[in-house]
Amino acid sequence: MSVISAGMVAELREKTGAGLLDCKKALDEAKGNMDEAVTILRKKLGSKLDKLASRATKEGLIESYIHVGGKVGVLVEVNCETDFVGKNDEFKAFCRDLCLQIAAASPLYVRREEVPEAELAKERDIATAQMEGKPPAAVQKIVEGKLEKYYSQVCLLDQPFVKQPEKAIKDLLGERIAKIGENIQIRRFVRYQLGA
Amino acid sequence: MSVISAGMVAELREKTGAGLLDCKKALDEAKGNMDEAVTILRKKLGSKLDKLASRATKEGLIESYIHVGGKVGVLVEVNCETDFVGKNDEFKAFCRDLCLQIAAASPLYVRREEVPEAELAKERDIATAQMEGKPPAAVQKIVEGKLEKYYSQVCLLDQPFVKQPEKAIKDLLGERIAKIGENIQIRRFVRYQLGA
Numbered sequence: 001m002s003v004i005s006a007g008m009v010a011e012l013r014e015k016t017g018a019g020l021l022d023c024k025k026a027l028d029e030a031k032g033n034m035d036e037a038v039t040i041l042r043k044k045l046g047s048k049l050d051k052l053a054s055r056a057t058k059e060g061l062i063e064s065y066i067h068v069g070g071k072v073g074v075l076v077e078v079n080c081e082t083d084f085v086g087k088n089d090e091f092k093a094f095c096r097d098l099c100l101q102i103a104a105a106s107p108l109y110v111r112r113e114e115v116p117e118a119e120l121a122k123e124r125d126i127a128t129a130q131m132e133g134k135p136p137a138a139v140q141k142i143v144e145g146k147l148e149k150y151y152s153q154v155c156l157l158d159q160p161f162v163k164q165p166e167k168a169i170k171d172l173l174g175e176r177i178a179k180i181g182e183n184i185q186i187r188r189f190v191r192y193q194l195g196a
Numbered sequence: 197m198s199v200i201s202a203g204m205v206a207e208l209r210e211k212t213g214a215g216l217l218d219c220k221k222a223l224d225e226a227k228g229n230m231d232e233a234v235t236i237l238r239k240k241l242g243s244k245l246d247k248l249a250s251r252a253t254k255e256g257l258i259e260s261y262i263h264v265g266g267k268v269g270v271l272v273e274v275n276c277e278t279d280f281v282g283k284n285d286e287f288k289a290f291c292r293d294l295c296l297q298i299a300a301a302s303p304l305y306v307r308r309e310e311v312p313e314a315e316l317a318k319e320r321d322i323a324t325a326q327m328e329g330k331p332p333a334a335v336q337k338i339v340e341g342k343l344e345k346y347y348s349q350v351c352l353l354d355q356p357f358v359k360q361p362e363k364a365i366k367d368l369l370g371e372r373i374a375k376i377g378e379n380i381q382i383r384r385f386v387r388y389q390l391g392a
Contacts, residue, residue: 062269062388064260070282073258075271077388086266190386192258192273 004032006174007167011157013183014111016041020178059083060187061092065099074102076189081182091184094176100162101169102191107156110186115154123150156186200228203363206370207353209379210307212237216374255282256383261295270298272385277378287380290372296358297365298387303352306382311350319346352382 004027012023012034018041026044030036060079067073078095085091101107109115127146131139151158157170164172177184200223208219208230214237222240226232256275263269274291281287297303305311323342327335347354353366360368373380 058391060390061266062262062390063266064262064269064271066258066260070257070259073260073271073273075260075269075386075388077269077390079391188388190271192271192384194256194258194273195254195275 007170010174059086061095063095071194073192074099077187079185079187085182104162108154110156202370203366255279257291259291267390269388270295273383275381281378300358304350306352
């Protein structure tokens with residue numbers, strides 16, 4: 001049986017806005033295949049899904065962090081479903097952790113979907129060039145591995161959490177969603193470095 | 197004789213990085229014409245000017261502001277010439293004032309040069325359409341007046357300072373430059389409004 005991680009459930013919730021249980025069930029049914037799980041949910045929930053997804057982005061918090069000395073600053077927007085949760089200490093702590101993460105690990109995007117196709121093509125080219133002479137099947141696997149590594153460097157959700165590097169930010173997000181019981185979305189962030 | 201305002205001197209310093217006295221003299225000589233003053237400075241200072249301008253953007257502060265309730269957040273980068281000034285209380289207070297200004301008055305750009313040509317054309321079109329039937333000379337003058345008003349709404353440097361609406365942010369900047377004695381540049385800012 002496939003193992004469905006909290007991070008995968010969070011990713012599916014982020015994608016669809018569907019409930020925790022629905023997401024878990026769909027992932028189980030799809031044996032962990034994300035695209036298939038989205039299809040299952042769309043079939044099951046239909047137009048309700050759009051309503052859920054839009055519901056998720058109305059409330060939340062904007063949080064900032066200025067690193068000592070004022071040379072690095074971060075602004076982040078995190079959305080949740082109700083104003084009530086936006087004022088929750090757990091939610092606030094999550095927003096502060098995200099700020100620290102962004103300041104320390106300098107991600108460029110929130111999620112994989114935001115990486116421009118040209119950037120991906122460049123990364124693929126570099127990885128493929130490094131593998132010259134190897135059998136095509138092996139190359140493809142290694143290239144995909146290198147892309148995963150690239151995502152874990154530039155995408156906030158895929159980055160290892162600086163305070164607990166054994167979990168990715170999407171796992172942290174999944175835990176918070178499970179604990180708080182509401183969909184949470186990291187909408188956008190910006191990181192300024194003095195003169196950079 | 198033309199009157200040279202602190203705001204004009206600040207604008208010229210921002211454009212060129214030249215010293216306070218040089219900027220004032222050039223503006224006097226150009227009778228307040230900004231483009232001519234830049235030309236005068238370039239003739240006088242030559243390649244020194246590039247060095248000055250690049251010198252200005254190395255130090256400074258990144259400052260943030262989150263409005264009560266976390267629904268609006270601002271991040272701003274302000275540059276000065278030396279790390280010493282970046283730690284100056286007067287400079288810090290200026291950065292905080294800028295954050296308040298951006299949170300309250302929602303500018304879209306730092307300076308006029310950043311307004312996209314398409315936006316300007318749209319504003320000109322609207323203003324011209326409103327004036328239909330008037331003599332062309334009058335129309336041009338009124339349209340220019342409306343553009344000035346547009347700048348004072350969307351450009352941070354042209355906005356009236358929320359704490360003292362009788363002065364523009366560029367006047368405030370000019371005062372700070374004169375008092376601190378170092379070139380200061382508002383490099384960039386971002387303003388997040390929850391869900392907007």
